[in-house]
């Protein structure tokens with residue numbers, strides 16, 4: 001705590017200084033950078049100009065430090081560098097690089113500042129600058145919160161431009177031709193007489209040249225790549241089965257392992273009997289780890305089989321054993337004592353509620369597992385001198401600290417080889433599996449151990465999305481929404497997640513309320529209060545974090561009021577919207593879907609709007625009430641990210657986000673019984689499969705003033721849009737996810 | 747025990763009840779087929795055995811009869827299988843972890859039925875989970891592949 005406070009004070013000073021000095025937020029500060037990590041281990045003949053570009057006599061390597069869990073950021077980062085470096089896809093290699101504070105995330109502050117994303121006033125921007133300074137001082141490298149694009153957008157183009165200009169300077173010194181007469185394209189400098197010098201030929205000369213640090217970025221009209229369809233760099237390997245993920249990594253002399261720890265998460269292991277397991281084929285060793293046991297074997301399947309044969313005596317869970325008690329805890333948390341923050345208080349809610357006939361409703365959002373397709377896995381090798389880790393992870397510094405904490409090395413002695421990730425949705429922010437893998441490796445010193453979770457272990461030990469409960473009261477008058485009083489109670493996901501990393505962040509948890517108060521509507525009387533329930537089951541960030549719950553509550557209730565007022569759900573949302581960029585998003589989705597057109601009597605449409613991660617997103621869902629249940633026919637999504645980097649990948653991510661939001665709202669939850677998750681494999685949490693997938697139409701707008709990421713924002717509006725559509729088709733209002741508790745789906 | 751994978755013969759010394767998936771991945775280092783669930787729920791482990799789509803997590807290696815083709819044996823970068831070509835063209839993959847299985851399933855479907863209807867595509871692909879939600883593109887890619895197969 002003391003440490004954080006010291007940093008905060010320093011950060012504030014630095015932050016104020018930056019504001020005074022007019023240094024733009026998010027711009028890589030050339031004059032005060034962290035040392036370039038590539039410069040530390042430069043091999044003979046290599047040259048580097050900044051932490052993202054490395055050139056030798058044979059090849060150009062671009063460092064793309066953001067973790068790629070399917071969102072395509074390796075390709076996106078390379079494209080931003082290549083745009084200014086004047087090099088084409090196919091002419092360079094990429095690497096995730098080594099962890100370094102030089103890769104601190106310049107965009108994380110935006111989401112952390114307690115202001116509406118649509119608020120770009122001086123106070124809000126100043127707060128963001130101060131927080132960004134703290135992130136920088138801590139050297140926080142990380143991927144998450146839909147920040148990869150906003151973090152990279154300016155600084156990677158600058159990195160490419162600086163490298164290009166330095167290469168030109170080297171070419172000029174080499175040939176005597178002035179820089180102004182040189183041009184660049186296709187990974188080479190061109191001389192006026194037609195001669196060409198490849199960047200690789202210039203590496204040697206450039207290492208002696210003074211680096212060019214001041215460059216102007218090209219105008220969008222000059223872009224070759226940004227905004228145009230690209231073929232993602234990983235698409236070929238991912239269509240050929242040759243893309244290697246962490247689970248496919250192989251290290252000489254490697255053995256295989258799996259773990260079983262108390263399915264009552266955080267509960268103790270009282271005892272175990274591994275006699276039968278020890279004698280099973282392929283088993284090399286059975287070793288204890290925190291709250292569980294690991295089987296080391298010659299093959300993953302042998303390890304799985306032996307782990308199944310161990311008898312365990314598990315201790316109780318450190319949280320209520322039954323799901324009902326979790327809900328009761330939330331229900332009891334709507335009191336002043338638990339008030340976490342009063343996020344919004346427009347007009348006079350009390351007075352407005354007294355005027356009309358109040359409408360009230362209660363909503364629930366369940367625990368939900370991340371369950372990406374690639375189960376958790378890591379290879380760890382421990383020697384006296386160092387630890388090596390091969391896995392896919394979003395937070396390199398968290399990983400280094402977690403592993404070093406087990407092995408007794410310094411975090412800097414933990415060498416992390418990041419890998420492509422087979423989906424995360426927040427799963428790979430967590431470090432518990434790394435601690436376990438390190439605990440096994442310590443007991444197998446010198447031997448690389450590949451630890452792989454079984455799918456069942458992955459479900460049992462997923463730190464799911466937090467549960468939350470919403471209570472809303474409102475009034476309507478004269479065909480309009482007049483007042484909304486929304487209260488949400490939830491355990492703090494930030495507290496739970498940061499707590500596992502040994503941190504206790506001060507202040508309210510924005511994720512209890514995210515997706516509700518921040519929607520830029522001008523409801524005349526609007527109050528939103530968030531209550532922090534006591535910790536329950538350990539929880540974690542799940543794609544879009546608080547917004548899928550709080551956004552569902554807010555938008556569903558708004559829809560209830562609009563129907564009570566007798567207004568049109570689209571028209572009333574547009575009327576209430578006070579933010580231009582957001583209003584255009586609603587208008588776009590209305591136009592795309594031909595809102596208001598004819599529907600069959602058993603059909604219905606719902607619209608929802610949620611702003612999350614700075615991206616106003618509106619979705620329309622169309623359903624048919626068939627004799628086999630609800631069928632989702634078509635979905636339209638409009639959103640605004642300021643600037644689309646690659647329209648193809650953008651569309652894919654938006655469609656995937658809608659599928660993710662709809663599928664989980666349909667049928668996914670984690671419930672606890674006897675302290676254990678009741679869901680053990682995909683048959684308990686299917687989400688959406690191919691036959692249920694609707695047609696999904698996407699429109700990306702570019703009116704917003706800041707560039708934003710699209711990984712998460714399409715998720716939150718999906719659930720309320722679906723619930724609103726089911727209401728329109730059937731008259732049944734569903735106030736609880738998953739909806740399969742109340743309706744059947746085709 | 748001997749098995750043939752992508753045209754290569756291998757001599758094995760493992761329990762006959764070991765699923766083919768783990769023989770491929772851990773014993774032979776053929777990692778295109780993925781472990782997703784182990785219980786016939788996700789399709790990530792799909793391979794072809796004598797041309798038929800088979801969930802390799804459900805096939806004890808001792809019961810295996812016939813030649814195994816994994817995604818690695820389907821096409822090469824120079825000569826992509828028509829389904830892989832369609833997958834590249836439509837840029838289907840996000841994380842890509844499920845896509846080996848999706849492609850093997852789609853290839854088996856088109857082998858049997860080169861011109862499937864939407865319902866037939868949905869039905870055939872219903873066992874293959876994609877947590878990233880690439881279903882709309884998978885649907886388009888199957889149709890793209892089907893069209894170019896019929897042209898050829």
Ligand code: FES
Pocket residue numbers: 780781782783784785786787788789790791792801802803804
């Ligand atoms: S791993 Fe075989 S179906 Fe999931």
Ligand code: FES
Pocket residue numbers: 070373422423839840841842843844845875876877878879880
């Ligand atoms: S692309 Fe990630 S699971 Fe299908």
